Amino acid sequence: GHEHSLTGHKQRGTVLLRKMEISVAEADKRTGKNTVNMQETYTVYLIETRPAESVPEGGTPAAPDTLWRRYSEFELLRTYLLVTYPYIIIPPLPEKRAEFVWHKLSADNLDPDFVERRRVGLENFLLRVASHPVLSNDKIVFLFLTEVMNNLEYFIFFPETQIIALKIQTRFISAVFSRRFMGLKHYSDELNTIILQLLRVRARVADRVYGVYKVHGNYGRVFSEWSAIEKEMGDGLQSAGHHMDTYAAAIDDILEEEEHYADQLKEYLFYTDSVRSVCRKHELIQYELEMAAQDLTYKKQQKEELATGAVRIFSLKGMTSKLFGQESQEQREGRIAALEQSIQEGEEAIKEKDAECQEFVQKAWTDIERFKEQKDKDLREALISYAIMQISMCKKGIQVWSNAKECFNKM
Numbered sequence: 001g002h003e004h005s006l007t008g009h010k011q012r013g014t015v016l017l018r019k020m021e022i023s024v025a026e027a028d029k030r031t032g033k034n035t036v037n038m039q040e041t042y043t044v045y046l047i048e049t050r051p052a053e054s055v056p057e058g059g060t061p062a063a064p065d066t067l068w069r070r071y072s073e074f075e076l077l078r079t080y081l082l083v084t085y086p087y088i089i090i091p092p093l094p095e096k097r098a099e100f101v102w103h104k105l106s107a108d109n110l111d112p113d114f115v116e117r118r119r120v121g122l123e124n125f126l127l128r129v130a131s132h133p134v135l136s137n138d139k140i141v142f143l144f145l146t147e148v149m150n151n152l153e154y155f156i157f158f159p160e161t162q163i164i165a166l167k168i169q170t171r172f173i174s175a176v177f178s179r180r181f182m183g184l185k186h187y188s189d190e191l192n193t194i195i196l197q198l199l200r201v202r203a204r205v206a207d208r209v210y211g212v213y214k215v216h217g218n219y220g221r222v223f224s225e226w227s228a229i230e231k232e233m234g235d236g237l238q239s240a241g242h243h244m245d246t247y248a249a250a251i252d253d254i255l256e257e258e259e260h261y262a263d264q265l266k267e268y269l270f271y272t273d274s275v276r277s278v279c280r281k282h283e284l285i286q287y288e289l290e291m292a293a294q295d296l297t298y299k300k301q302q303k304e305e306l307a308t309g310a311v312r313i314f315s316l317k318g319m320t321s322k323l324f325g326q327e328s329q330e331q332r333e334g335r336i337a338a339l340e341q342s343i344q345e346g347e348e349a350i351k352e353k354d355a356e357c358q359e360f361v362q363k364a365w366t367d368i369e370r371f372k373e374q375k376d377k378d379l380r381e382a383l384i385s386y387a388i389m390q391i392s393m394c395k396k397g398i399q400v401w402s403n404a405k406e407c408f409n410k411m
Contacts, residue, residue, distance in 0.1 A: 016136035017127070020049045021064075022145060024123035027115045028068070043115055044068040045122055049145050067148045071096070074122055077144050081135060082274075086281035087364040088135065089371045091128035092270030094121025094263065113256060117263055124267065133370070180361070181282045184368065188275035191375075195269045199262060206258055209393070213251035216400070220244035233411045240407040247400040254393060261389070264382040268375060275371070278364050285360055289353045296346040303339045306332060 048064040223241030
């Protein structure tokens with residue numbers, strides 16, 4: 001159950017996944033100086049890629065190309081994708097620190113179980129990107145997988161304007177928002193709430209299950225100690241105790257597997273941010289379109305005032321012309337001509353913005369449909385696997401008590 005169900009990636013596999021196999025093969029601890037020259041320990045992940053056709057008939061596959069990347073480099077790549085493809089629901093990264101953890105597990109970033117789950121999550125992120133019809137064709141994604149560079153900043157070049165756009169985007173803009181995207185925002189909020197509830201319930205259930213297993217551990221101890229002081233019943237008690245112990249010991253593996261199902265839910269919890277990000281980008285474009293329209297209205301109004309000489313709004317300009325005599329005909333015609341030029345540019349700008357807005361909606365909608373289909377399939381699989389696992393746990397519990405009952409019957 002540990003591997004993410006990535007069959008979907010393979011089937012839809014677009015260009016990149018058809019051309020190469022991608023995996024995050026292992027994680028390693030490194031110690032080095034960080035930007036402020038302090039020693040720090042961090043984890044690096046080994047990305048392995050090999051051409052998909054490199055396996056000769058019956059032969060051994062070619063050795064993969066490998067390179068190490070830090071989690072922060074994955075973050076950079078994701079930021080680059082967010083800025084470059086505003087209309088796409090960018091796959092999320094696994095969590096930076098363990099959250100919604102069943103509380104007996106350590107929340108330490110270098111904890112081997114956490115690092116292992118994060119390795120699976122990073123591999124899943126790369127496979128999601130490499131199987132996406134648009135993202136898989138990005139040249140920087142390809143470089144990320146294949147080029148060893150000290151720092152990704154070299155080739156991830158953010159134009160200033162886009163950084164500014166990202167900043168504006170985080171401030172909520174109350175713009176007229178098309179009903180479709182309002183619906184989408186509502187959808188992502190609901191999905192977020194539901195998955196949060198699921199994760200919290202799961203942590204509570206895991207706690208309770210842990211308690212049940214620990215009780216069996218106690219039974220095991222009691223039975224073994226008791227068996228030592230009994231003559232005829234000794235053997236029966238000892239084997240019953242043994243059954244209880246085995247059952248109690250199984251809990252660690254079970255909870256470890258459970259965390260993997262939780263990670264599949266968490267992926268979609270983080271996906272809801274990506275959906276909101278697309279909504280915010282749409283708000284921004286709508287807002288810019290409105291500003292352009294307002295600006296144009298204002299200019300047309302100015303032109304009308306100049307042409308008719310009627311100043312409708314009380315203004316300093318109107319006052320000064322009354323006090324110091326009218327401006328000459330030429331001056332006025334010059335200003336009218338400049339305004340006409342400006343109005344024409346404004347109309348062009350609106351056309352462009354409008355086209356941009358429509359293109360954005362069209363592209364975003366295609367991606368949203370793709371995402372919803374993927375989400376339904378993945379979550380259904382994860383929840384079914386989780387249910388199957390719970391059922392098998394219950395069966396084991398019944399088996400343990402049936403075995404114990406036999407031991408007691410033989411006494």
